[in-house]
Amino acid sequence: MNDTASAHRRQAQRTEPGAAHNRSLGAQGEALAAEYLEGLGYLLLDRNWRNGREGELDLVVKDGREIVAVEVKTRSSTAAGHPLEAITVWKAKRLRRLLLSWVRERQPRASVLRIDAVGIVLRPGREPSIHHLQGIA
Secondary structure (H helix, E strand, C coil), rough: HHHHHHHHHHHHHHHCCCHHHHHHHHHHHHHHHHHHHHHHHEEEEEEEEECCCEEEEEEEEECHHHHHHHEEEEEEECCCHHHHHHHCHHHHHHHHHHHHHHHHHCCHHHHHHHEEEEEEEECCCCCEEEEEEECCC
């Protein structure tokens, strides 16, 4: 598929009603994850940092001396599996590359890096279920 066709396909996906719901759900999850981590004493450094075509870091936080990239996965149910199951080895490697790019740009003296994941299930009428895994990559 050529670049133009790919761009049109991505645009169509972004405008579908389900895509809007997923973006809204994702934004809610990222806000909850940031609040959760700040409650643990983490310092929020960045949100939705993009590096061109390489991708995006949902959250970048500081935990003591460690700079941590946090991948947030949010679902409205576990019918298709737990949100954390969506983080593959490939995704973890990409997050590592993105964090290194972020550090070069924003915190060149940082020496201790970590990748975490936060999985959130938001069921209507129930408290959010939040699972935090440290050091996934």
